[in-house]
Amino acid sequence: MRSEGSWVAALHAAKRVFCLSHPKPDGDAVGSLLGIAHVLESVGKEVVLVLPDQIPSYLHFLPGVGQIFIWSEAAEYITKAAQAAEIFFCVDFGKWDRIAPALRELIDPTRLIWVDHHADSEPLSELWNFWSPEAAATCELLYEQVLSPWYGQTLPLPARIALYTGILTDTGGFRFRSVSPHTLRTAAELIQPPFPLEAIHYHIFQKKKLSTLRFQSYLIQYYLRRLEGLPVIILPISERILIEFGASWEDVETLPNQLLALEGTLLVVVLKEYPDHTRLSFRSLGEFPCHELAQHYDIGGGHKNAAGATFHRSLEESVNFTERLLRTAYADTLLYHYHNFCAGLELQKQL
Numbered sequence: 431m432r433s434e435g436s437w438v439a440a441l442h443a444a445k446r447v448f449c450l451s452h453p454k455p456d457g458d459a460v461g462s463l464l465g466i467a468h469v470l471e472s473v474g475k476e477v478v479l480v481l482p483d484q485i486p487s488y489l490h491f492l493p494g495v496g497q498i499f500i501w502s503e504a505a506e507y508i509t510k511a512a513q514a515a516e517i518f519f520c521v522d523f524g525k526w527d528r529i530a531p532a533l534r535e536l537i538d539p540t541r542l543i544w545v546d547h548h549a550d551s552e553p554l555s556e557l558w559n560f561w562s563p564e565a566a567a568t569c570e571l572l573y574e575q576v577l578s579p580w581y582g583q584t585l586p587l588p589a590r591i592a593l594y595t596g597i598l599t600d601t602g603g604f605r606f607r608s609v610s611p612h613t614l615r616t617a618a619e620l621i622q623p624p625f626p627l628e629a630i631h632y633h634i635f636q637k638k639k640l641s642t643l644r645f646q647s648y649l650i651q652y653y654l655r656r657l658e659g660l661p662v663i664i665l666p667i668s669e670r671i672l673i674e675f676g677a678s679w680e681d682v683e684t685l686p687n688q689l690l691a692l693e694g695t696l697l698v699v700v701l702k703e704y705p706d707h708t709r710l711s712f713r714s715l716g717e718f719p720c721h722e723l724a725q726h727y728d729i730g731g732g733h734k735n736a737a738g739a740t741f742h743r744s745l746e747e748s749v750n751f752t753e754r755l756l757r758t759a760y761a762d763t764l765l766y767h768y769h770n771f772c773a774g775l776e777l778q779k780q781l
Contacts, residue, residue, distance in 0.1 A: 441543070462593075468586050485500075508533075525731065566609050653667065686713040728740055
């Protein structure tokens, strides 16, 4: 979906721009915001970047990350900035229920440019919507359909770093099924020299704390479970364990993708205990639809192979519900997709 019209002229005319992305921000969210800011600021526009939650520390290396405002820390300033804005961007989310009502009310849908790639999204702008579930990341779509054509020349290096980081993280280092030839061509354009490719990959994939690895090892040893007869791994994580290790939820952020590498696994479910709800992360291989599974919970959605959900029940209740759901409603589907996925790995038989 792409809404044509006067967004190009409106963006050229605007002096003050307000940009928002989703809670629990990832590389695609932060990269999208910073990509917009570096392009627009290079032509003299005032840009305010806003996130509902803190930025993960692994993204602190990104140029300009310090200019992003957090809603819980600067609500008054953010409110005034929104009131003064002439154009709004909402990126990497497609449902208003992900945004706190007080923050949501600051966005004017008649002056909004919306860019997203989630399959279950709903258009947020009354005029200018850029949505493609085929895109591997919002940063890919943002680069191709908005920033590059609007700017008309090679993007500034900080913008290219931000957008490449968003694509890199949302594709798991170009490993996921969402990656297309177009994705790789986009990445190739972004990394035109000079470009700090090695530094970015180090910060994203290699820079690890020993305490994090020890905590993850403990969780895997004592709490990881397989569903008997199914290619499923479930890992419940309680607040108590988090406190005992002096860890944070960021220390388990990469676990769902890592656990997918275990032999005999098609689906990974990581459940995280919060005071009044449980947060679930789903990761899958092949064609298993994580985003459909996530919709069985109070709030849920995402991509086919990566999705999340919120469940207003205890950790124990959430684990029991999930296991029962997978056994009763998804057992045949899981086995079917696992068989097909394994068949697809037999390259010698296909050639």
